[in-house]
Amino acid sequence: MTLNVLVQALLNGFGLAMAYVLVALGLTLIFSILEIINFAHGEFYMFGAFVTYLAFTQVKAPFVLALLAAIVVVGLAGGVAERLVFRHLRGKTLNAFIVSLGLLWVMQAVAQIIFGIQDKSVPSAFSGVLRLGGVFISIERFAVIVCATLLIVALYAFLEWTRVGRAMRAAAQDADGAALQGVNIELISALGFALGCALAGASGALLAPVLSVSPWMGALPVVKAFIIIILGGMGSLPGAVLGGLILGVVEGVGTLFFSSAAVNMLGFLMVIAILVLRPRGLVGGA
Amino acid sequence: MARSTFLGPAVTLALVAAVGVALPVLTQDSYHLDVATTVAMNLLLTMSLRLQLNTGQVNMAHISFMGIAAYASALAVTRLGLSFWIALPLAPLVAAAFAVPIGLVALRLSGPYYFLVTFAFSEVVRLVFNNFFVGLLGGASGLVDIPAPSPLLGLTFTDKPSQYWLMLMLFLLGAVVLVRLDYSRFGLLSGAIRQSELLAATLGVGVLRVKLTAFVIGAVWAGVAGAFFAHSHHVLHSSDFGLEPMVLLVAYTVIGGVGSVWGPIVGTILLTFTSEMLRELRAYETLVYGLVLILTMLFVPDGLVSIPGRLRRAWQRRRAGRADAMGVGVAA
Numbered sequence: 188m189t190l191n192v193l194v195q196a197l198l199n200g201f202g203l204a205m206a207y208v209l210v211a212l213g214l215t216l217i218f219s220i221l222e223i224i225n226f227a228h229g230e231f232y233m234f235g236a237f238v239t240y241l242a243f244t245q246v247k248a249p250f251v252l253a254l255l256a257a258i259v260v261v262g263l264a265g266g267v268a269e270r271l272v273f274r275h276l277r278g279k280t281l282n283a284f285i286v287s288l289g290l291l292w293v294m295q296a297v298a299q300i301i302f303g304i305q306d307k308s309v310p311s312a313f314s315g316v317l318r319l320g321g322v323f324i325s326i327e328r329f330a331v332i333v334c335a336t337l338l339i340v341a342l343y344a345f346l347e348w349t350r351v352g353r354a355m356r357a358a359a360q361d362a363d364g365a366a367l368q369g370v371n372i373e374l375i376s377a378l379g380f381a382l383g384c385a386l387a388g389a390s391g392a393l394l395a396p397v398l399s400v401s402p403w404m405g406a407l408p409v410v411k412a413f414i415i416i417i418l419g420g421m422g423s424l425p426g427a428v429l430g431g432l433i434l435g436v437v438e439g440v441g442t443l444f445f446s447s448a449a450v451n452m453l454g455f456l457m458v459i460a461i462l463v464l465r466p467r468g469l470v471g472g473a
Numbered sequence: 474m475a476r477s478t479f480l481g482p483a484v485t486l487a488l489v490a491a492v493g494v495a496l497p498v499l500t501q502d503s504y505h506l507d508v509a510t511t512v513a514m515n516l517l518l519t520m521s522l523r524l525q526l527n528t529g530q531v532n533m534a535h536i537s538f539m540g541i542a543a544y545a546s547a548l549a550v551t552r553l554g555l556s557f558w559i560a561l562p563l564a565p566l567v568a569a570a571f572a573v574p575i576g577l578v579a580l581r582l583s584g585p586y587y588f589l590v591t592f593a594f595s596e597v598v599r600l601v602f603n604n605f606f607v608g609l610l611g612g613a614s615g616l617v618d619i620p621a622p623s624p625l626l627g628l629t630f631t632d633k634p635s636q637y638w639l640m641l642m643l644f645l646l647g648a649v650v651l652v653r654l655d656y657s658r659f660g661l662l663s664g665a666i667r668q669s670e671l672l673a674a675t676l677g678v679g680v681l682r683v684k685l686t687a688f689v690i691g692a693v694w695a696g697v698a699g700a701f702f703a704h705s706h707h708v709l710h711s712s713d714f715g716l717e718p719m720v721l722l723v724a725y726t727v728i729g730g731v732g733s734v735w736g737p738i739v740g741t742i743l744l745t746f747t748s749e750m751l752r753e754l755r756a757y758e759t760l761v762y763g764l765v766l767i768l769t770m771l772f773v774p775d776g777l778v779s780i781p782g783r784l785r786r787a788w789q790r791r792r793a794g795r796a797d798a799m800g801v802g803v804a805a
Contacts, residue, residue: 224589285723285724286770286771288766289724289766293763293767299756421586448600466586
């Protein structure tokens with residue numbers, strides 16, 4: 188096996204992994220602020236892909252606008268879900284988890300009623316193949332990696348250097364303490380949930396041209412996102428990025444040696460091992 | 474004292490049994506019997522899931538134990554040539570043998586970490602069914618040609634009515650055990666753990682032991698359902714034991730109510746009827762399920778069985794309020 192094969196496998200693994208990191212960052216952000224495991228998070232990703240399908244293929248908007256539309260619309264949908272449902276379940280992890288299973292069904296059913304069960308395909312926004320030394324990557328996948336990276340950097344900057352971002356981190360660390368310092372927890376929860384969903388929507392938008400768009404497309408990324416945030420430590424944003432990179436490497440390199448089922452299984456076995464041996468994840472801390 | 478404690482549940486169980494026995498007399502329609510058989514099987518699953526939910530744990534791998542027993546029973550009959558009647562008690566024991574180590578590992582965690590670790594286990598089991606030992610387990614095309622239960626004491630179990638009777642008997646057996654368990658010391662300890670795990674632990678309740686017992690007993694009864702499923706469906710696919718049917722079981726149980734042993738019975742029967750009525754409108758069926766689940770958790774988090782008690786308490790408060798008002802009036 189040459190080095191090129193290895194690098195190629197890593198690149199292939201990273202393309203999807205970076206998009207899943209966006210889903211995972213949203214999931215972990217919501218968990219850190221509301222202590223809610225949102226199993227319907229993949230449906231917000233699916234929603235983002237459908238918004239992109241409508242904006243890009245039906246309205247014929249440029250891809251960047253379709254991506255922005257997905258971020259805004261899915262973010263708003265997340266805000267509505269928080270206001271109507273999840274706000275009342277803050278801290279009630281069990282009830283909120285069951286509600287998210289209900290929401291998963293509702294969103295899948297609504298997508299099925301509106302768009303039907305046929306897979307939709309979104310044409311590539313970018314064509315061509317990039318050659319880097321001996322390895323190849325389609326410009327489309329390269330664009331996914333670049334856009335996802337830009338969004339992650341933007342999220343980091345937002346949380347690190349803006350007032351609202353700091354309030355979100357404060358609420359995640361200690362909601363009561365933050366409230367005592369004058370942080371409007373209700374508002375921050377809604378914004379955090381919306382932001383988390385917007386990230387999933389962005390991921391769905393980025394992957395819409397790469398994968399086929401269907402009401403059930405959210406099932407896989409949410410599972411990958413859970414694996415990622417458990418590897419990195421639930422509630423930790425740098426952990427989610429690290430977890431995504433690890434999953435990308437494991438899946439990319441793993442497929443060289445094992446069947447895809449065995450690679451999937453490896454992901455779940457890592458989750459079990461981490462949860463049992465080091466429940467705070469590889470990064471640790473909050 | 475013992476009599477007064479057990480009289481209520483015994484009467485309720487007898488009523489459930491009477492409805493089950495009366496059903497084939499009222500209808501010979503094979504579609505109706507088919508639905509009723511599935512309900513009885515699901516009841517075994519939801520009642521045993523509720524046993525675990527009662528300790529505050531959502532075991533997302535519950536359906537995997539049904540799957541393990543289903544595959545075990547099918548293989549025992551087709552590969553080892555055992556009789557169904559030996560496989561039927563054997564398969565749940567196989568499920569229990571897997572449940573003990575998995576439970577010991579998973580129950581070290583609680584809350585969200587517990588859902589996630591059990592979900593990870595369920596996916597591992599599903600992937601094994603789907604992709605590994607394909608020669609033995611049938612892989613993605615499924616484990617096929619599983620024979621119907623063999624005749625016993627001159628009775629055959631190849632047609633719908635006889636399979637209904639078999640499943641009804643299995644369900645009633647399970648219901649008696651699970652209801653009896655709920656009215657025992659074990660039931661009290663479970664409820665105590667659900668309400669406050671920390672408090673229960675400080676009062677000397679062996680929390681892990683109670684949880685593990687619920688986990689393993691749950692796996693055994695899910696296993697009984699699995700063995701029946703294998704020999705009445707004749708084919709097993711990994712997706713029969715995946716996330717989708719698992720979420721359905723959670724919905725049945727939680728909508729009915731976790732705090733009462735009757736909750737899953739109410740939830741399972743009611744939701745099965747609803748879904749049979751909405752069968753023609755596939756996506757709307759899912760939509761209704763999802764909305765009912767969300768609304769239940771928001772407005773009646775203790776499930777439908779808690780509604781009569783709530784109404785009674787509200788009524789008593791109103792009466793008490795009125796009496797107070799009258800008393801004040803007289804004093805003035």
